[in-house]
Structure formats: structure tokens, C-alpha cells
Amino acid sequence: xxxxxxxxxxxxxxxKKLTIVLFSGDLDRALAAFMIAATAASMAxxxxxxxxxxxLNVIKKNNGKIKAKGFMRKMFxxxxxxxxxxxxxxxFNMLGMGTAMIxxxxxxxxxxxxxxxxxxxxxxxxxxxxxxxxxxxxxxxAGNFRDEVEPEIVGAAFFLGEAVESKSTLFIS
Amino acid sequence: xxxxxxxxxxxxxxxKKLTIVLFSGDLDRALAAFMIAATAASMAxxxxxxxxxxxLNVIKKNNGKIKAKGFMRKMFxxxxxxxxxxxxxxxFNMLGMGTAMIxxxxxxxxxxxxxxxxxxxxxxxxxxxxxxxxxxxxxxxAGNFRDEVEPEIVGAAFFLGEAVESKSTLFIS
Amino acid sequence: xxxxxxxxxxxxxxxKKLTIVLFSGDLDRALAAFMIAATAASMAxxxxxxxxxxxLNVIKKNNGKIKAKGFMRKMFxxxxxxxxxxxxxxxFNMLGMGTAMIxxxxxxxxxxxxxxxxxxxxxxxxxxxxxxxxxxxxxxxAGNFRDEVEPEIVGAAFFLGEAVESKSTLFIS
Numbered sequence: 001x002x003x004x005x006x007x008x009x010x011x012x013x014x015x016k017k018l019t020i021v022l023f024s025g026d027l028d029r030a031l032a033a034f035m036i037a038a039t040a041a042s043m044a045x046x047x048x049x050x051x052x053x054x055x056l057n058v059i060k061k062n063n064g065k066i067k068a069k070g071f072m073r074k075m076f077x078x079x080x081x082x083x084x085x086x087x088x089x090x091x092f093n094m095l096g097m098g099t100a101m102i103x104x105x106x107x108x109x110x111x112x113x114x115x116x117x118x119x120x121x122x123x124x125x126x127x128x129x130x131x132x133x134x135x136x137x138x139x140x141x142a143g144n145f146r147d148e149v150e151p152e153i154v155g156a157a158f159f160l161g162e163a164v165e166s167k168s169t170l171f172i173s
Numbered sequence: 174x175x176x177x178x179x180x181x182x183x184x185x186x187x188x189k190k191l192t193i194v195l196f197s198g199d200l201d202r203a204l205a206a207f208m209i210a211a212t213a214a215s216m217a218x219x220x221x222x223x224x225x226x227x228x229l230n231v232i233k234k235n236n237g238k239i240k241a242k243g244f245m246r247k248m249f250x251x252x253x254x255x256x257x258x259x260x261x262x263x264x265f266n267m268l269g270m271g272t273a274m275i276x277x278x279x280x281x282x283x284x285x286x287x288x289x290x291x292x293x294x295x296x297x298x299x300x301x302x303x304x305x306x307x308x309x310x311x312x313x314x315a316g317n318f319r320d321e322v323e324p325e326i327v328g329a330a331f332f333l334g335e336a337v338e339s340k341s342t343l344f345i346s
Numbered sequence: 347x348x349x350x351x352x353x354x355x356x357x358x359x360x361x362k363k364l365t366i367v368l369f370s371g372d373l374d375r376a377l378a379a380f381m382i383a384a385t386a387a388s389m390a391x392x393x394x395x396x397x398x399x400x401x402l403n404v405i406k407k408n409n410g411k412i413k414a415k416g417f418m419r420k421m422f423x424x425x426x427x428x429x430x431x432x433x434x435x436x437x438f439n440m441l442g443m444g445t446a447m448i449x450x451x452x453x454x455x456x457x458x459x460x461x462x463x464x465x466x467x468x469x470x471x472x473x474x475x476x477x478x479x480x481x482x483x484x485x486x487x488a489g490n491f492r493d494e495v496e497p498e499i500v501g502a503a504f505f506l507g508e509a510v511e512s513k514s515t516l517f518i519s
Contacts, residue, residue, distance in 0.1 A: 018336070021516075023378060025437075028226050029346055032196060035306060039329035045337070053374050054437060070454075072447050079438055091198075091227060092252055101245050105310055108243075133381060137451055156385035163364070163514045164391070168336045170194075170344040171516040173375055191506075201399050202519055205369060208479060212502035218510070264371075264400060265425055274418050278483055281416075341509045343367075343517040 017046045017166040021159065023173040025054030025082065026090035027099060027114065033058075033172050034117035041124035048162045049121075050154075052131035055172075056138070057082030059118075059128060059145045068139030076138060084114045122148035129154045190219045190339040194332065196346040198227030200260035200272060200287065206231075206345050207290035214297035221335045222294075223327075225304035228345075229311070230255030232291075232301060232318045241312030249311060257287045295321035302327045363392045363512040367505065369519040371400030373433035373445060373460065379404075379518050380463035387470035394508045395467075396500075398477035401518075402484070403428030405464075405474060405491045414485030422484060430460045468494035475500045 018040050022033045037047045051059050060066075060082035068077040092098035106113065112120065122128070130145055132155045142151045163169040191213050195206045210220045224232050233239075233255035241250040265271035279286065285293065295301070303318055305328045315324045336342040364386050368379045383393045397405050406412075406428035414423040438444035452459065458466065468474070476491055478501045488497045509515040 016337075018333075019514075023375070023518075024346065029196070032225060032346075035329050036333070040333050043330060043333060045333065052378060072451055076438075076444075076447065076451075079444075092249075098249075098252075101249065102310070105245055105249075109309055111306070111310070133457070136455055137448070137457070156381050157389060160364075160382070160386050160389060160391065164362075166514070168192075168339070168342040169514040169516065170342065171518055172196075172344055172346050173370065173378075173518050189510075191509075197519065202369070205398060205519075208502050209506070213506050216503060216506060218506065265422070271422075271425075274422065275483070278418055278422075282482055284479070284483070341365075341512070341515040343515060345369075345517055345519050 016044060017162075018048075019159070019162045019166040019169040020047065020049045021169070021171045022049060022051050022055035022058060023053050023171065024090070025057035025087060027087035027102070028089050028091075029172050030055075030058045030084075030087060031114055031117070033170075034114060034121055036170070037126045038112075038117050038121045038124065041121060041126050047121070047126040048166070049126060049128045050131060050159045050162075051128065051149075052134050054080075056130055056134055056140065056145075057087065058084065058114075059130065059149050060140075061144060061146055062086075064144055066140065066144055070139070073139040080138070084118070087114070118146065118148055129158070131155070131159075189217060190335075191221075192332070192335045192339040192342040193220065193222045194342070194344045195222060195224050195228035195231060196226050196344065197263070198230035198255065198260060199263035200275070201262050201264075202345050203228075203231045203257075203260055204287055204290070206343075207287060207294055209343070210299045211285075211290050211294045211297065214294060214299050220294070220299040221339070222299060222301045223304060223332045223335075224301065224322075225307050227253075229303055229307055229313065229318075230260065231257065231287075232303065232322050233313075234317060234319055235259075237317055239313065239317055243312070246312040253311070257291070260287070291319065291321055302331070304328070304332075362390060363508075364394075365505070365508045365512040365515040366393065366395045367515070367517045368395060368397050368401035368404060369399050369517065370436070371403035371428065371433060372436035373448070374435050374437075375518050376401075376404045376430075376433060377460055377463070379516075380460060380467055382516070383472045384458075384463050384467045384470065387467060387472050393467070393472040394512070395472060395474045396477060396505045396508075397474065397495075398480050400426075402476055402480055402486065402491075403433065404430065404460075405476065405495050406486075407490060407492055408432075410490055412486065412490055416485070419485040426484070430464070433460070464492065464494055475504070477501070477505075 062083035062085045066077040089099045128149045132153045235256035235258045239250040301322045305326045408429035412423040474495045478499045
């Protein structure tokens with residue numbers, strides 16, 4: 001293999017990689033992130049997702065308990081419980097009515113739910129990582145996250161390493 | 174043409190392509206998206222824009238009527254009318270006062286309005302597409318959108334195909 | 347040096363460049379932007395940051411005075427003072443209590459503050475630019491920004507020039 005061939009293959013491979021940062025914990029943004037991730041995976045694009053700040057709420061276990069240390073972290077964990085069942089629309093939540101309406105419309109159209117999209121993405125090889133800085137800040141560890149999430153908690157350097165190898169990087173805030 | 178030449182040209186062409194996803198229906202974010210799109214087009218960068226979720230409000234016809242089927246979609250369409258005239262600032266809307274103020278400041282500085290930016294972008298070849306999943310969810314079709322918007326309603330796979338060919342992809346949420 | 351070698355070097359260099367647009371003036375989003383910028387700089391990735399709309403609040407001088415002309419700009423400047431000390435969390439600000447709590451947690455974990463991150467980023471060579479369109483709209487000039495910010499106020503064309511040369515471009519809205 002000549003240097004040129006190796007170069008061409010490197011580019012071809014890079015074209016098949018997508019990195020998504022999900023900073024938001026809103027239902028609509030999480031749906032957009034996972035619709036893109038699942039579709040990309042189905043097109044044989046390698047997908048890496050990073051969840052940071054409020055985005056960690058999307059991958060927290062539903063009905064999981066967070067044993068945060070310290071009064072402030074406990075209060076924060078209580079306010080900011082997370083889990084897909086608790087996510088709200090960023091607009092028109094209307095005390096939960098708007099969110100329930102959108103979920104019902106999605107079911108009516110046989111669209112996959114967020115839980116199904118996360119499961120599908122995982123089965124198709126999408127890698128999901130929690131951000132170490134936010135985990136530290138909020139007192140979270142690998143045990144707080146769904147089974148689809150990778151057990152390693154990673155930092156910004158890991159994300160940047162992925163971004164450098166990706167054709168596109170989306171920051172969903 | 175050798176393989177190397179063809180490779181170099183491919184890269185050069187790719188450098189001239191930009192994809193923008195507009196997820197937001199806020200006036201300030203729409204202005205940012207179209208200022209970038211119009212400027213890029215003026216620099217001979219090929220631009221594709223995708224409008225999804227609240228971003229569809231930016232490309233809905235002003236004073237258009239949405240004949241959504243079903244009670245929930247009708248209610249949603251009524252709450253979420255859209256059209257450039259109805260967009261608000263994400264901050265300091267202050268019951269419309271802040272939004273009116275910014276528009277007045279823009280006129281005073283002879284800056285193009287959002288409608289003018291959309292028209293300019295279209296004339297310079299920027300392609301605008303509505304997202305099929307959101308259209309399905311909200312009961313919208315091509316007839317609900319401005320004339321500058323492409324008549325085909327496209328899905329995430331089309332967007333990813335564009336992103337893979339683009340030098341930069343911006344997700345404006 | 348052959349054309350091929352020059353090509354390979356161009357790609358290698360491009361892989362080392364990151365452009366970040368910060369559109370938001372929220373503390374959490376500003377922290378994410380600067381954590382990424384500082385980490386990238388420490389990995390020898392060249393970083394350019396553009397601050398636009400509410401993002402300008404992040405780089406305004408703390409306790410600086412804005413001499414905006416005209417009643418509307420003055421009112422806007424007063425409402426939208428900015429400076430790192432005034433930024434709030436996008437969620438759970440709770441009249442400032444949530445924001446103070448996060449800052450205290452960060453100090454407890456010996457994490458750098460936003461001011462320290464801006465200083466570190468600047469020392470490591472991250473270039474920060476204010477957007478000329480927003481400066482015009484809000485009546486701001488170079489004198490309103492921190493010393494870490496480049497003195498030239500630049501437009502969307504400059505940003506797009508940087509994006510075209512970058513491996514990744516993040517729009518943090």
C-alpha cells in the first residue's frame with residue numbers, strides 16, 4: 001500500500017465518523033440528537049456521543065437514586081433528577097401537557113420513543129460517554145447511567161480526540 | 174486526471190460546503206443562521222440549511238393557515254403558528270418590546286431584516302429544506318412553507334449525506 | 347517538497363484547528379466553551395473563538411461601563427450588562443442561588459473558575475474575537491471587552507474563513 005492509498009483510506013474512514021455533544025437535557029433536543037445518531041449508524045457512520053451538563057439527565061437511569069455527597073449536591077440531585085421519563089420539551093411544556101401531547105403524537109405515528117431510539121442506537125454501535133467534569137460536579141458515577149452508556153467516564157480531551165477524527169461534530173446545546 | 178488530482182479537487186470542493194441545522198425558532202438564532210448562510214454564499218461556499226422542530230417556524234409562511242388534522246395537532250398549530258413576523262428574541266422579549274426594539278435598531282443601522290436575509294440567501298443559491306419527521310409530527314407539508322424553501326421534505330439521512338460532504342456543519346439549537 | 351507532501355501537511359495542520367462560536371451568555375455554556383477551548387489548546391490544537399449576540403456578555407469587562415448612544419441601546423446595555431460575574435446558569439438559576447451553588451461546588455473541587463479558564467485559554471494562545479454585527483447593534487467597541495480579547499472586531503466572513511480551515515466548528519447557542 002502506497003502512502004497515497006493509505007491517505008485516501010484515512011479520509012474515507014474519517015468521512016464515516018460523527019461526534020455529537022449533547023449539552024441539553026430537553027426532550028426535543030435529546031430526540032433530535034438520537035434521531036441523527038440512529039440514522040447515521042444505519043448509514044454505517046461511526047457515531048460517538050458525549051453527554052455533558054444537563055445532557056447527563058438524558059442518560060441517567062429512570063427511577064435511579066443518586067447518592068450525592070454534601071448538602072448542595074444532594075439538593076441539586078433532587079432538583080435535577082433526570083432520566084428519559086422526566087425530560088420536558090424546551091417550549092410548550094405547559095406543566096407537562098405539551099410534553100405528553102408530543103409523546104402521544106409520536107406514538108400515534110409509530111415513531112420510536114426516546115428510550116427506543118437510545119436502545120436502537122446502542123445496538124447499532126453508537127458509543128455514549130458521560131463527561132467526567134460534570135459527573136464530578138454533580139456527584140455522579142458510572143452506576144447512575146443506563147446500561148447503554150459506556151462504563152468509562154471521559155473528559156474533554158477524549159471528546160476532542162474523537163472530534164479530530166470526525167467528519168462532523170455537532171454541539172447540541 | 175490522476176487519482177491524486179481527483180482527490181485534491183474533491184477536498185477543494187468539500188472546503189466550499191457548509192451545512193446548517195436550525196433547530197431553534199428564536200429570532201436571534203434565526204438571524205445568526207441566515208447571516209452566516211448569506212455571508213457564506215457571498216464567499217462562494219455552497220450552503221444547505223435544514224429546519225427542524227421549532228426551526229420550522231422560521232420558514233413557515235407569514236399569515237399562512239395550517240390545516241393540521243386531529244385535535245392535538247390543531248392545538249399545537251395554534252400555539253406554534255410561526256412565520257418570521259412572529260419570531261421572538263430568546264432573551265429580553267419583554268412581551269414583544271425587546272424584539273421590537275432590536276428590529277428597530279437593525280432598521281436604523283440599515284441591516285437587512287430576517288425576511289431580506291432569507292430572500293438574499295435564496296437568490297445566492299442557499300438550499301433550504303424542511304425536516305420530514307417534524308413535519309409529520311406537526312401536520313405540516315410543503316404548502317406551509319415560504320417560496321424560498323425547496324419543495325421536497327427531507328429526512329435525517331439526507332441531512333447526514335450533506336454533512337458528510339461539508340467542511341463544516343453547524344447545529345443551531 | 348512534492349504536491350502530495352504539501353497536501354498531507356495541509357491536512358495534518360487542519361486537523362489541529364478548532365473554531366468555536368459562542369452565541370450564548372449563560373454561565374454553563376460559557377464554561378463548556380472555555381473548558382473545550384483550554385483543553386484543545388493544551389493538546390496543541392489551534393483554537394479560534396467568536397463571540398456573538400449574548401455571547402458578547404461573556405467577554406465584556408466586569409464592572410465596565412458601556413457608553414451606548416441612543417435611548418434604546420442605553421436601555422439594552424443596562425438590561426444586558428454582562429461580564430463573567432453576572433452570568434447565570436441557563437437552568438436552576440433560582441434568583442442566583444443555583445448559580446452561586448455551582449460556583450461554590452467548583453471551588454470546592456479546585457476547578458478553575460470561568461475567569462481563570464479565560465486567562466488560561468488566552469495564555470495558551472486561544473484567539474477570541476467579538477462579532478462586528480452584534481457590536482454595531484448593541485453599541486459596543488473593542489474598549490468594552492476584556493484584555494484577553496483580540497482588538498479587531500470581525501465579521502461573519504472572518505469566522506467562515508476560520509471555519510473553512512478548521513477540522514471542527516462548534517456552534518454553542
